[in-house]
Amino acid sequence: MNLTLKIWRQKNAQSKGKMVDYKVTEISEHMSFLEMMDVLNEQLVNSGEEPIAFDHDCREGICGMCSMYINGEAHGPDRGITTCQLHMRMFKDGDTITIEPFRAKAFPVIKDLVVDRTSFERIQQAGGYISVNTSGNTQDANAIPISKHAADEAMDAATCIGCGACVATCKNSSAMLFVGAKISQYALLPQGQVEAVDRVNNMVAQMDLEGFGNCTNIGACEVECPKGISLENIARMNREFLKANVKG
Amino acid sequence: MSGFFKSSIGRKFTMALSAFFLMFFLLQHFAINFLSVLNPDAFNEVSHFMGTNPLIQYVLQPVLLFGVVYHFVMGFILEIKNRSSRVVKYAKNNGSANSTWMSRNMIYSGLFILIFLVIHFIDFWIPELNTKYVQGDMSGLLADGEGYRYYEELQHKFLPPWRIALYCLGFIFLALHLLHGFNSAFQSVGANNKYTKGLKGFGKAYAILVPLGFIVIALFHHFNH
Incomplete structure (x- = not known):
């Protein structure tokens, strides 16, 4: 599928960010959302542009790092999942997807989609x-x-x-x-x-x-x-x- | 305990307590208004009692006023604090995907209720205070001395269509406010467990039936005069 992505770009914590449009093509519906972001970043690196910074670690729904606000919902339009568990089959060919960092005064943006x-x-x-007490006398919790x-x-x-x-x-x-x-x-x-x-x-x-x-x-x-x-x-x-x- | 009242949870707790008091007041207000449909004489008797009993006038009425003012003032304080907790807004936010319109717009339904209350006070409460405490007429009688004035005044107030329209609109906003507020108050005081599941249905029934009852009473007097 071919998609238009509107992504929040912010150089660092001090700078003012803005939404930037990107196009990605031939995205498989079986990809996870983060894999789609990897494809976009590869595209950006190949064209000499700064890749989009986003948090990720385990990619199996445990670490909770992938803090993205996708189309107006945390972790996107699915339930009981993190962003790495969101699949591209949730979207349609030709869709425009808005991707923002988690927003809160207590979660300041560090860069692009990465928040503190x-x-x-x-x-x-x-x-x-x-x-x-861990001095050797610890009671067995069981x-x-x-x-x-x-x-x-x-x-x-x-x-x-x-x-x-x-x-x-x-x-x-x-x-x-x-x-x-x-x-x-x-x-x-x-x-x-x-x-x-x-x-x-x-x-x-x-x-x-x-x-x-x-x-x-x-x-x-x-x-x-x-x-x-x-x-x-x-x-x-x-x-x-x-x-x-x-x-x- | 002073830290409790300054904390986020403490403030929500006191918001809920004032909400409980106001919801109880609303129910007794409804019961008395409903009497005007069932039995005008009984309505007159109860209205006179409520309007002249020292305990109600000098203790419960100031408590009610405090409850109303506290609920609105704290509501605004919390709203300002909550808005300041997100400096940069989302470019796209799909709130309807995970919450009800009523729950997200309590400040707006509350604001409309505040406007309605101010008009309601000017309409009913201030003339009542004027008669009793400025003119000093505590008799509750009509000018000709033939019976109590309350039922007749009520019918007279519900004659102009603009007042009926405003009254209905005010109670529609109150219903919207209560549809979230009733159960929200219980959650704020920590009552959300297997024992309180039944409250949700009761809360919805209260939120719809009580304001609807007020509207029906107003329409009844408008069309039956």
């Missing part, structure tokens, strides 16, 4: 962990009784890959689905109880400090999340935060 998502790492560092229901829900929350599609999709650039998932995965397990109050207080404080917006419960993040993280995690975070503040 270290704000997520700082939120994790603020409390997204448990403290475990020895702690956990209900199947709680283990399943914690696992569902832990599947969040921190790609940032929730922030990119949210009309308010809210990070609450990400933070809700990271808080939930510990809140549901006994190992997470000891530091529960500090965790939720510190992670929410860091989230607010990074400049993310407020959740208005529109649910777009849940729809666009490649791992199907549920809005229930945001509700759980709200409960945990209220509980932590009532306790003091």
Whole structure:
């Protein structure tokens, strides 16, 4: 298929970007979206132009690096996928595809389609962990009784890959689905109880400090999340935060 | 707790609490208005009680006013904060692919409700305050002293077609606001789990039936006078 691509080009974090049109031809419907981008970049390199910078690593839907906003949706017009799992069969010959970086004040553009998502790492560092004695006396986690229901829900929350599609999709650039998932995965397990109050207080404080917006419960993040993280995690975070503040 | 009220989650929590209060108020307002269709005498009695009872007038009325003002002011504060969280807008954004129009446009439905409320206050509330607290007439009686004035005033207000049209439009925007707002308030206070699934259907029914009820009452008085 032959396609017209409208792609955001930005030299560096300081420069002002703009949309630039490109043409690609003979794209196979079996290609992944990133493979199509590879074809375009090869074309650009051969013609002596600067290739388009975009993030990618595993190309199997796990790393969450491929932060592209395609035709107005994070990771494009398919559900439960990252950009590397988006196939060109989702498009038609002659289509014009708009490709932009994830946009949020807390995700500044580094170059072209590459954004800085270290704000997520700082939120994790603020409390997204448990403290475990590793001096040789570590208790076997399998020895702690956990209900199947709680283990399943914690696992569902832990599947969040921190790609940032929730922030990119949210009309308010809210990070609450990400933070809700990271808080939930510990809140549901006994190992997470000891530091529960500090965790939720510190992670929410860091989230607010990074400049993310407020959740208005529109649910777009849940729809666009490649791992199907549920809005229930945001509700759980709200409960945990209220509980932590009532306790003091 | 002071940090709680300054945080993003705390602010949403207080927005939800004010929403719960306003939704409860709306329901009792509807119940009283509905009485005007069923039994004008009962409507007069209840209106007089609501308009003269000290607890309602001096405690609940100021709480209601605070709730209304807080919900609007905090709504605008959050909207400004949310808009500033994305400096460069998307060239193409397909919001309808993943969310409802109502949920994305709460600020606009809210703004229209605010305009409607201002007109509603000028129309109903301020004349009521003038009669009771400026002119000092707490009797609730008609000028000739023959019975209560409330039912007659209500019928008189619903005569002009422009007011009916504005009234209907105001409640259509309220329905749109509630279609997202009702369940959103529960999510904001952390109530979203297997026990609250049934609330979603109830929320939709409330959002449609209560505003529709207000519209039907207004039309009833317009065409039956």
